[in-house]
Amino acid sequence: MSTQASTIQSVAPQGTATRRIVMGLVFLGLAAAIWFLFANTTQADLVTTFTLNPGGSQFNFPNLGFTTLPVLHALASACALIGAFQLARGFGRSTNAVLGLVAALFIFAFLSWVASGTSLNLAGLLRATLIRAVPITLGALSGILCERAGVVNIAIEGMMLTSAMVAAIFGSLYGLWVGLLAGVLAGGLLAVVHAILSIKYKTDQIVSGTVINIFSIGITSFISAKFLASYRYLNNPGIFSDIQIPGLVDIPFLGPILFSHNIFFFGMVVFLVLLHFGLFFTRWGLRLRSVGEHPKAADTLGINVFRTRYMAVILGGMMAGFGGAYFTLGSVGRFDEVMTAGRGFIGLAAMIFGNWNPFGAFGAGLLFGFADMLAARLAILGVRVPSEFLLMAPYVATMIVLAGVVGRGQMPAADGQPYEKEGH
């Protein structure tokens, strides 16, 4: 019949088939990597020892020791099997979870290989990973706040850097808490600049972010060279000491890893949960996300697009400010020029990797933090892998995600587009 609705159905399955095969090949590739890179270079009699004692705990776990080679072979086989199944049938919806599993197997194989013939403190690694994930995750949360509302923020790096310095100065003069507050406000202040440039003046948001990045590098180095170098007392804030959560910290193994950190770690956890809850379960979040997805639709329903964006960007800046303060007040105890060293950009990558979701970003932050931590320790362990390649992993992974190989992310639809009201 001529009026029959005609729907073409040939579009969907093709893409998923390609993806299934690509993923299968990735799994097989990882299996092959375990086999050839790790197993092939391991002597048969070597033993891997993992220390499971994080220290500071009464319970002492026995060390985990095993002969390396058979375990590597088992891990390679497991990856290969999963890969074969993925090629043949596919895991459908749970593909991403399986990818996570394979990645975990690969990492375990890698660690076993690294620790073959020696011992590695697994608990220490985990704790260090969590700590390294803090600034990355905070940067990512800052990005999520801005971009969920439709404003691209590549200035996270600059905001972090500035607030690191401000926090150090105010922390030195008036104490750690004032320093922290000042750092947060500094981040917020730069965000105001970003917001005015990109929302009011509709400057390209990348350009506006670049302005802030250049400015931040300049002003922090300027002040550092002009004042901090000669007046040492301005740059000696000390650091927040660790807080032991009573009760929880006594949990064997996990307690010291999870519940003995400074304010920044716990702050990150709180913000993570708050932001997730806020974004997805409150009116505030619904409106914020609507402005990032379809500002015009939000406008027709009486939501003030501009105000919402200002609010989101400024909060995002304050989040970056909190993350920036970590560098001086939570980690090093003094400000050094360009000390953020690209963590803000890794935060941006973590945001994309985590699909603009707080917990996704935290997961990515952990992964990137792990790479970061491992790179620092490989040298100490005297391992044969150049640590620089590990440090590249986050960037390469982000590019792969962005290319849609692992399934395209759900970027806010109006991200980067200034909103213009019509007809006035």
Place this chain on the structure above:
Amino acid sequence: MPPVLELRNITKRFPGVLANDHIDLTLNRGEIHALLGENGAGKTTLMNILYGLYQPDEGEIFINGQKAEIHSPTDAINLGVGMVHQHFMLIPVFTVTENVMLGSESLQLGGVLDRKAAAERIREISEAYGLAVNPDDHIRDLPVGGQQRVEIIKLLYREADILILDEPTAVLTPQEADELFRIMHSLTERGKSIIFITHKLREVLDIADRITVIRRGKVVGSTTPKQANQSKLAAMMVGREVDLSVHKRAAKLGAAVLQVQDLKVADDRGQLAVDGVSFAVQAGEVLGIAGVQGNGQTELVEALTGLRSTHAGSIRLLDEDITRADPRRITELGSAHIPEDRQRDGLVLNFPVADNLVLNTYYQAPFSKGAVLQQNTISEVARERVSKFDIRTPGVETHASSLSGGNQQKVIVARELSRPVKLVVASQPTRGLDVGSIEYIHGRLIESRDSGVGVLLVSSELDEIMQLSDRIAVIYRGKIVDVLPAKGASKEKIGLLMAGVVQKGAKASPKVAAKKKAVTKKTAKKVAKKKAATKTTRPTKRRKDS
């Protein structure tokens, strides 16, 4: 009882355009009032004023007899005015509930969303008005008809009494449109009043209680479906005062330059927009494709010019199969294309006129030698063309953006007709132009025809089609319902064909008018359901190069 809504003397000016010219309109309780007019007649502007998106320059709005100040959508919503925009204002990644509640959320303590309560209210509304939706579905998974139901629920959720539906059927399949009409009746039965904006004659006669026709920002008349018929409405809508007669000799027909066989083309949403079209254009004739906009003309032209991939069928230009050829190949074979959206596709506004005049021939001699552009030649040729085609511009280095619409179009015409072409595909070539430019472009097209070029003219201006064409093909819902010689064809007859009304047993006729009544509630629902099941893929762009 005062009317629910009264617009008095509404006037809105945009730079250079009088969009609304002292418009009066009343809407009674429980009535469906159709606002009929061509594209660009000012219907949407009027409704955006009512909804608070634009501010009128003059005029007043009364709601239930009381003067209303509407400065923003919030004001409109508070006054019980709701609008379904032509382009849906829905957020694809949100659920139905989230979309509906956005802006007037149900809350628990402390700003926490109460999705359950909202979903419950949506269910109530959906049952009361027969609007089948599942509150937990994501918008991106819904077919267009379902999305529209969500838009309507959005209004009802805010307890709107005055519903504005802007071109609601433009994006719907016939079944979805029938379902919408059923819903509209159930709304008015419950005391809601509806303003229904459209340019489709059949729908107006089927559904409206009263009809107001707007042309060029002015109300040209009001009527009811009982007093009116399609040809009368068409005449009111199109107007007769513009009668640019074109003198042309009898056609000297040559061999076919363009042959289209069973062509099927999908639109951006993956729906067949061109559904098995066959026709041929012969050298020395103008074949006009008449039709109300949105019946597959855009997709047809894009397929013919290589800008959109075809789904099935074949296209032959001269003796070459160009079904899968790219735009450059088709251009080189001697096809000229005057695109529908001249500013998007036809011109680079930030480039000088000279560069725009060689936009698709810049790489050929004499404009390029090897890799190097021959700027002097380009300028020289540009100056020639500017004077030959009467393009009013301060110079060939002037940017295209500072030219008037008519002169911009002349730049395109000059570029396309200066090549040795065998076929001209002209899509809406005079839309929005002044009378002088229209006359000029018509003359050029006829000149091409007389010199033995085949011209395919696609236009929704019936007058234009009738004046220029030797044969007229009428397209309706992606199919060519009839091809008839222009000589002796009456405007009324073509108008009816454009509305899908086929007389005297013409072939392949979608007998919509007869069929409409036959669509029962049950089948309509079934179709909607089936569509929801099949069309879960996201709309994909189907342009060749993207």
Place this chain on the structure above:
Amino acid sequence: MANQDNESKAPAQKKSAFGIFLQELGRGSVLVPILAIITGLFLGGLIVAVTTEAVYTTWSSSPLEAISRGVDAALRSYSALFNGSIGNPERIADALASGEGAALRRAFNPFLESLTKSVPYIFAGLAVALGFRAGLFNIGAEGQLFMGAICSVYVGFALTGLPAFIHLPLALGAGALGGALWGFIPGLLKAKTGGHEVINTIMMNYIAFRLSEYLLRGPLQRPDTTNPISPFIETTAQLPRFFDSPIRFHLGFFVALAAAYGVYWLLFKTRLGFELRTVGANPSAARYAGMNIVLVTVLAMSLSGALAGLAGANEVLGVNYTLAPAFSSGYGFDSIALALIGKSHPVGVVLAALLFGFLRNGALQMQIAANVPVDIISVMQALILAFIAAPAIIRTIYRLRAPAQQDDELRVRGWGG
């Protein structure tokens, strides 16, 4: 007819590079960039003034005294900036009078050193500008520059026994190639998958940094040291210098000017340039006109990368003769500012790059003579960029009227594509 009057007035125009530049400038407002620069320099001076110890210590007791000291400090800084970047007028006059070679070299060194400093800016600015013209936001000039430097330095020290006229072009070419590769990858990803070039080039930046760190500690490390530094390049790969020490002014400056002309020629005189600009200005029209958007995008990013690579190559072949990790001073971000200030036109970029080169060089003198850290220059650059990017601010400050026609604006089209 209206058009013919104008035709007869205008002689057959042959457009020069400068002509096109002025024409494009005239379309926006010549005033805005100039006022932006002046305002940025002024605000920089203000920062210098308020951070001068004498100012903030006397402020509470005697504000007037503080203000005058602040003005003093700012003027001292500006004059140091001038002497450091252009030269001390007295010394130049003395040197000219004496006619002594060493004195002349010392007198003119600041000016020539400024030119030398602007070389990488010219290249990197051209790289970003070329990308802008094709609608691409290449934020990865920094990484491309590193890759160029790495490849150049490798060819420079690894190949021996070649005559200079072969070795030098090879080394330069290797630099261009390295940068091009780093541009090619994001270009391909953009064209084929829609992955946004901004994110991808940022990621490529950091990959390049890590790669260079690895190489400088491994394969490319100088044998006799534990520092991450490459061996010196062969003299045959060095860009020749024109004067004796201390003047480092080298051939690279002219290579940069040639590259600027080349970019101008490519953009405005060739088929490829036409395609590139069309794709950048209106991709729909480019498709309509039958252009190959994928090819143009990939090519534009590769060329952009090659230019940035040449910036790195020039630094190692003309100035440092070796590569160490911290050799770039943020050229990547600065180049975005350069391209925007120069309105993405080669002439504008060269002018802006000269400005940056002079500022950077003068800043060193400022640090020594007026105790103002060089980093004040970055602050000024950021301010200038902000004013250029948001011309409305400048128009508000100076009460200029808004232009009738909107400037060609740059817009990011979201991340994922």
